[in-house]
Each structure stands twice: as structure tokens, then as C-alpha cells.
Amino acid sequence: MAQPRIKWTQADYKRIKKLRTGGTSWREIAEIFSPTKKAQLEEHHPRNFVKRFESEHGEPYERERAGMATPHEEATTGDIPEPIDIEELKQRRSAEFARKKANYDAKKLIPVKVNIDGPIGIAHFGDPHIDDPGCDIDLLYKHAKLVRNTPGLFGGNIGDTTNNWVGRLAALYANQATTAKEAWALAEDWLKECEWLYMIAGNHDLWSGARDPLHWIMKGRSGIHNELQVRMGLSFPNGNKATVHIRHHFKGNSMWNTAHGPNRAAQMGWRDHILACGHIHTSGYQVVKDPASGIVSHCLRVAAYKMIDTYAIANNFEDGHIFCCPVTIIDPRKSSDSPSFVTTCFDPEEGADRLTWLRARKS
Ligand SMILES: [Fe+2]
Ligand SMILES: [Fe+2]
Numbered sequence: 001m002a003q004p005r006i007k008w009t010q011a012d013y014k015r016i017k018k019l020r021t022g023g024t025s026w027r028e029i030a031e032i033f034s035p036t037k038k039a040q041l042e043e044h045h046p047r048n049f050v051k052r053f054e055s056e057h058g059e060p061y062e063r064e065r066a067g068m069a070t071p072h073e074e075a076t077t078g079d080i081p082e083p084i085d086i087e088e089l090k091q092r093r094s095a096e097f098a099r100k101k102a103n104y105d106a107k108k109l110i111p112v113k114v115n116i117d118g119p120i121g122i123a124h125f126g127d128p129h130i131d132d133p134g135c136d137i138d139l140l141y142k143h144a145k146l147v148r149n150t151p152g153l154f155g156g157n158i159g160d161t162t163n164n165w166v167g168r169l170a171a172l173y174a175n176q177a178t179t180a181k182e183a184w185a186l187a188e189d190w191l192k193e194c195e196w197l198y199m200i201a202g203n204h205d206l207w208s209g210a211r212d213p214l215h216w217i218m219k220g221r222s223g224i225h226n227e228l229q230v231r232m233g234l235s236f237p238n239g240n241k242a243t244v245h246i247r248h249h250f251k252g253n254s255m256w257n258t259a260h261g262p263n264r265a266a267q268m269g270w271r272d273h274i275l276a277c278g279h280i281h282t283s284g285y286q287v288v289k290d291p292a293s294g295i296v297s298h299c300l301r302v303a304a305y306k307m308i309d310t311y312a313i314a315n316n317f318e319d320g321h322i323f324c325c326p327v328t329i330i331d332p333r334k335s336s337d338s339p340s341f342v343t344t345c346f347d348p349e350e351g352a353d354r355l356t357w358l359r360a361r362k363s
Helices: 010-021 027-029 033-044 048-058 060-067 086-106 137-148 167-175 178-192 213-218 260-269 312-315 348-360
Strands: 110-113 120-125 153-159 196-201 224-227 228-235 241-247 274-277 283-287 296-301 329-330 342-345
Touching: 010 027, 010 048, 027 048, 033 048, 060 224, 120 137, 120 342, 120 348, 137 153, 137 178, 137 348, 153 348, 178 213, 196 213, 196 228, 196 241, 224 228, 241 260, 260 283, 260 296, 274 312, 274 329, 329 348, 342 348
Parallel strands: 110 228, 120 153, 153 196, 196 224, 241 274, 274 296
Antiparallel strands: 120 329, 228 241, 283 296, 329 342
16 A cells, blocks of 8 residues: 655754754654654654755755745744743733732731730821931830830831932932931831831832832731731720721811811721821821711821921921821720720820720729
């Protein structure tokens, strides 16, 4: 019986030459072809196939020089590896989305188990800007020490820990004596002064991008460090719960109400017990009740420790600094619709005293 004619093409020849140049053995080269071609190669040896092909057809280069037409089968891209593996790319993107969504969902309400009985307090530190010449650094350390020495009182940092000037704003380092390196040394030292319930990265902190030093400073320490916002669900030992919602800035400004941003958020659906923010370096406070759930929301805008602000003076911003470290006290012995479930003290020392007094009471 006659053997079927096997058609060897210029592409086959090129493929063999390329594989051979790349170090592939003759035996492995035979393996990659169809069974009929493989059998022929094994019978005659691929080296002989190459020689015969060259003698019959000539090298492509020689054919081009001779002005001969290039057969269609020579113009193939089959031997060129694709730059993108689409299946691998789809899998990678799918895993990336799943990871990002899990992170996003987990942060909607971060559960925090409170391990101490009785009332607790949160001292909300307004924008520190610790390296700014207008920052009252002594007050910053004084309040951190107060938190450290008051049982049941925790710190919360609303963000903008340092000026962290970058890009064109880096020119503003000319207006302060503290260098960028010294600023982070100060921040690290101050952050070690007390225990933190939360630590927000403000817009100034985020100018560092992926190199946000707060991330490394807070590693291995208690408290939640997050960019721009955090929402926590506190669970107390007696089963009572409270939600605390902090943002560097709650959107919304009103010339008539400096607490408009967090108040608006509470009335637009964020029915949390405490909503606090900073960023615009002014103070405001408002209490609002949700008639459906009975939840009373304490809405705070906290001023900065940067007491003297040349930018504010230059832009004719009025002095709205009333408090920069209010203390919110949560008494889990009260029901969440009670007027004393959450109380707010604008003076942190009074807040610490009230917390100590409340914790000593039987109920
Ligand atoms: Fe800010
Ligand atoms: Fe700020």
C-alpha cells in the first residue's frame, strides 16, 4: 500500500532550525510533530531532513536574494510565543478582585471586642501636624500621657500626623525648622505614648503613597490603622454594642453648622453612636436621634493641634477652634437610646475625670 504523501513546509523547517538553535535535542524535536511526521523524522533523522530541505528549497535568505516568491506557509507567526497569557491574566485579575472585595467587606464594620468591664472613653485627637511650627506639641504629649494614665481611656488619631509635604508642596519645608526625617521620628515617639483604638491616615499621611510610615510604626501594635476612615462595632462584656465611625473628613460643609459633615452622614443613613472627623481644623458638635431605631448619634468635628495656621490667616478663615481632643464616654450599662449611653466632654481632663468617676460607680 502506498504511503500517504507527507507535506513538509518552510514553517516546519524554520521550526526545527529554531528549536535546534535553542538547544532542543533531535529526539525532542521529533516528539513535537504529528505522528506521521514524527515517524518520518525518526526514520531519516531530523538532521537529514534539514539537509534535504535546504538542498531542495534553499535557505529563505537565498530565496529572497534570488527574487523568488516566498511561499504562503513561510509567513507564519505560529512559532512566536504570545506576549500575554490571557487565561493566566484572567485568573490573576479574578483573584485580585476577590481579595480586594474581601478586604472591602471586612472593613465595612470591624468587630472590636472590649475586654474590660464598665464604661470606656475614647479621646479623639484632632489633626496633629506634629512637625508644624504652629502645632502645640506640649499639649499633644500631655493628652497622650492623660490617656496612658487613665484606666479605660483609649486614644484615637483622626489623621494628618505630620505635614509630610511632597511634590511642589515640599518647598513648604522652607517654612519649618523640622526636617521630614525628624518629623517621622517625632511621630513615632509620640504614637508610643499611649494605646490607640484607631489610627487614621489623613490626606497628608497618604501623600507618602505606598511608603506611609504610619503603617510600619503601627505594625504589631494594638488598634486599627486604616486609610481615611474606620467603622468599628464595639462589643462589651455584658453584650451591649456601640458603633463608632471615624473619617478624616465627613463630606459636607455649612457656614452655619461646623458639624454639618458628620451630622449629614448620620441623617443620611450612618446611624452610628459616634461619628467624628477632623481635616478642616475647626470644631463642631451636634446630637441627633434616629426616630426609627432610637439610636442617638454624637457628631463631632475636631479641631487640630496646629493652633497657628498661616494658611488659615492668609485665607481669612475665622478661628473655629473650640476643642482638639474631645472624649466620648460609652457606658454599656445603659441602653443605647439612653441619653447617658454616650456622653461627650470637650475638655479631655474633665473627660478622664468623668470616666474614672463613672467606672467607680456600681451602675
Ligand atoms: Fe487633612
Ligand atoms: Fe490637617
